Amino acid sequence: MRVIITESPAEVATIAADMIADTVRGKGEVSIGLATGSTPIATYKELIARYQAGEISFANTSVYMLDEYIGIDRADENSYYRTIRREFSEQVDIDDSRVHSPNGQASSVAAEAARYEETVRAAGVSLQLLGIGSDGHIGFNEPGSAFDSPTHRVILHPQTVRDNARFFSSIDEVPREAITQGLATIRAAEHPVLLATGESKAPAVAAMVEGPVTAHCPASILQFHPNCTVIxxxxxxxxLLDREFYIAAEKQRRARTS
Incomplete structure (x- = not known):
């Protein structure tokens, strides 16, 4: 696991944007996985600025979302279907037909989860952008999630509901269930890139990077991925107990490649 420690959230966004740009640029058709939430927004703004400056095109990029609330209308501004379009894809040259997400209003959630799992696996995600919940979840894989889980229906942890209430008028409006890519689906990506900023995420980051691999912190399974980056x-x-080492290792890595 590569751990990059920066001085500011702005640097997190810049480094993540560099990695996405390197994945997209000059490689023909490419599939990337995107996350919603507060943390990735700065990265999307950085990518939009680079697109507007003519530095990058996403015309050959397909996007696969991590998850979607169950029961919320796709037109609702709080649906992830709308969020990723509003915050990113509508502001660059990604055709809307290339933006894929689970349908939280499907008549059969099980069938929809199976369909989306097949879609993501067939696409082959090159880079999967991730955030981390305060309880250690990635996607909506809450504590106790099976490490070999495919895309599936989940009940949201009360802490997740409380955390997401800031996006709604009241906590009562926050959906209690979602469809999410499973931990096995996420791990199938060639390069997971997880972002975290702020002191409130420090316990989850420490548990993910240095704690035991346990279902109590679903993100800890990324310790077993051969090409995972944490920014x-x-x-x-x-x-992080080994913070000094991670900083020194990254300096050495950059010195080798400069």
């Missing part, structure tokens, strides 16, 4: 600011890295 955090100094606040989110504050509880």
């Amino acid at each position: 955090v600011d100094s606040a989110a890295a504050s509880q």
